[in-house]
């Protein structure tokens with residue numbers, strides 16, 4: 452069973468025309484970008500299998516919730532609610548983060564510094580109890596049986612794990628394939644990336660904010676390119692009891708609301724939340740915050756949110 456999503460993406464062509472010139476791939480992170488057309492067949496089959504699983508609500512107790520119910524491609528694999536309740540209505544605790552470039556992160560969570568493996572992390576939404584999300588705590592065998600009883604998945608697992616002896620369909624291979632798909636989710640084609648690659652300046656209206664972001668605002672000391680996070684944990688304002696990992700800012704235009712609990716409705720509000728007594732961020736006026744917000748839109752990657760390789764498979768994986 453699979454949730455139906457309305458993936459009618461609006462093809463947005465950037466209004467700003469960029470002089471692309473001859474791309475000299477001198478940026479230091481270029482090597483980290485995978486070119487999925489050069490994958491070996493087994494890796495490609497694992498990623499494809501993971502994509503089916505990511506969009507499959509059969510991984511939840513009552514077949515109502517997939518990973519993609521909360522991580523939506525049109526929102527850079529975040530979503531537009533403050534928090535998202537579990538399948539049973541259990542309140543969410545944290546805002547849903549984007550999964551852009553998630554395979555390049557060292558830890559997986561706003562706050563938890565000990566989850567360092569993507570495949571192990573996949574068990575958190577599936578079987579977690581604080582909060583309940585997909586509700587399969589103690590139901591691992593049920594998931595394995597559900598997936599194994601599906602002839603389409605039997606074919607996909609045979610292709611993805613050709614050398615593995617039976618049983619091929621286990622929680623280990625299920626979570627590993629999901630992690631392979633997540634690891635393939637790359638976003639490095641924003642206006643900012645194009646400007647880096649071509650050594651051309653950003654569109655003029657973004658330049659003031661760029662200067663503030665990398666200069667006076669001290670933003671890049673924590674929101675460090677290329678991921679726009681240093682992956683370290685801070686308390687940037689009082690009244691919180693946990694350190695929060697610096698969130699990556701790629702595609703931030705698409706991931707409202709903001710901050711770990713979704714308390715900020717807009718990018719401006721999220722910037723204002725940085726207390727200058729807790730951070731190196733100086734007090735700035737409205738015009739400066741607006742300029743930075745305009746700059747942050749250079750991190751929106753329309754190639755990424757329209758990439759069919761990350762979209763819901765065209766057909767359900769049913770017999």
Ligand code: HEC
Pocket residue numbers: 505510516517518519520521522535536537538543544545546547548549550553556558559560561562563569572573576577584585629633
């Ligand atoms: C009910 C909504 C919901 C569902 C369903 C869900 N997630 Fe999430 N996801 C979240 C929330 C909320 C967080 C942040 C949790 C935290 O920080 O502790 C998160 C965090 C993550 C992260 C860590 C990202 C980071 O930047 O640290 C990954 C990876 C992830 N989810 C993958 C998945 C996968 C794979 C599935 C399906 C097996 C899934 N999620 C299902 C809501 C959801």
Ligand code: HEC
Pocket residue numbers: 664668669670671672673674684685686687695696697698699700703706708709710711712718721722725729730731732743
């Ligand atoms: C000391 C490190 C640090 C500095 C400096 C810093 N930030 Fe942050 N930023 C964080 C942390 C940590 C959070 C998450 C806080 C939370 O969720 O409660 C955050 C959150 C954000 C968010 C919300 C993102 C989201 O996905 O929810 C935006 C936008 C942002 N910062 C922009 C900026 C800008 C612009 C500057 C410079 C003016 C800046 N930050 C300076 C650490 C920093």
